[in-house]
Amino acid sequence: MGFKHKDIIALRDLTKEDIELLISTAESMREINSRDIKKVPTLRGKTIINLFYESSTRTRTSFEIAAKRLSADTVNISPSTSSATKGETLADTALNLLAMKPDIIVMRHAVSGSHYFLSKKIPCSIINAGDGAHEHPSQGLLDMLTIKDKFGRLDGLKVAIVGDITHSRVARSDIQGLTKMGSHVFLAGPPTMVPPGVEKLGNVTVCPTMKEAIQDADVVIMLRIQQERQGKTLMPNAREYSRYFGLNPENLKLAKPDAMVMHPGPINRGVEMSSYVVDGDQSHILKQVENGVAVRMAMLYHVCGGELAE
């Protein structure tokens, strides 16, 4: 069993075995994060560029910490400092960076599929840290790790994903990953925010109301309302959204008593989730962030060997 991919762009491209391997490696990586000396020499001498065309705190910091704990050298490029503001194309930026011989480029970009475009142009490994409304594979993997921590399995679980499915790359990665691992995914959101045809992915049910989605769920994943991506037409206003699709202590009772609540962050408190739930006993939100580092260590570790297997 080994990992044979040069890049990790979408969970859609990975097999169930790949996902299992990444999760099990992440479980082993976790031990490093609890030591006094949080560093292993594995990726010594490797250079990793974090190329972020969209703002990010959690994901970028998490990737950077993951790289440093594996002894890789990291360089961060954020939107304001990149030459994109001077009109350089993505391909030109990438070729210029490539001339400096990085081993991995971790990229976030607003355009879906930009990583595929890039991976055809450059030979170094590419990890997707979020592309448009396409996928966010590291988030999908850390969600699965967090669920597996609680239930010991992913198979046969009822997972509700509530919110703006259409604009959510987290939802796409979660759906791709979870259905591959045998979970059943129930989606709910305003009709303008649920992509048509999503049921065709298999093991996915679209529910007309939030109540049906979270009824007896083992896991409730709430999505962020992405105000920066909304046109004016999709949602009347935050208060109305919150009434129909917000998670509060009352409707959370519909889920199983030990159901876990997750959110990819950043949270709009009082919109998609009430503060009682965010800070409540069933919330695993900070656990997700903690697992993020271990999952990203596993991703960096496995793509670093992938080139040779091609």
Place this chain on the structure above:
Amino acid sequence: MATEGTVILDGAGVKRALTRIAHEILEKNKGVGGLVLVGIRTGGVHLAHELADRLAEIEGEKVPVGAVDITLYRDDIKGHAEHLPVGKTEIPFTLEGRIVVLVDDVLYTGRTIRAAMDALMDHGRPTSIQLAVLVDRGHRELPIRADFVGRNVPTSRTENIQVMFDAINKPTDVVLQK
């Protein structure tokens, strides 16, 4: 459950070797005070538990047993066509001021031991590290030697030595495969 190959140490032989190593550890360290055993995944861990059982039989005191996975400390990651799965390192006790007996099944180039020592150092500063192996097959590439050896077996580089374990991780025999 031996596969084809020559059995160079049978079950009884393995048991005797482990018992002798346990006595040697106690003799060298004058008891089990401050002693911990750390096995190298995966064979070494099983043997470390065997040794701990024997030490407990002799001294009446159980010494802590840990496990170290050296995958992240290898010096040949690039050489593998595909990355090896990473096992768990479990050292739920401090190494500070302890005498660590590192346990592995087969000592060969010494590179695994180098990696394991680096891993231990990242967990703390032991007073000393000693090395116990069931089989020493020679061909060292680093200046490393074992303190406790079950059996010295001269081999050629093309041969392979396997320590076999049964379903409950008890060592059964040691096989030389051509």
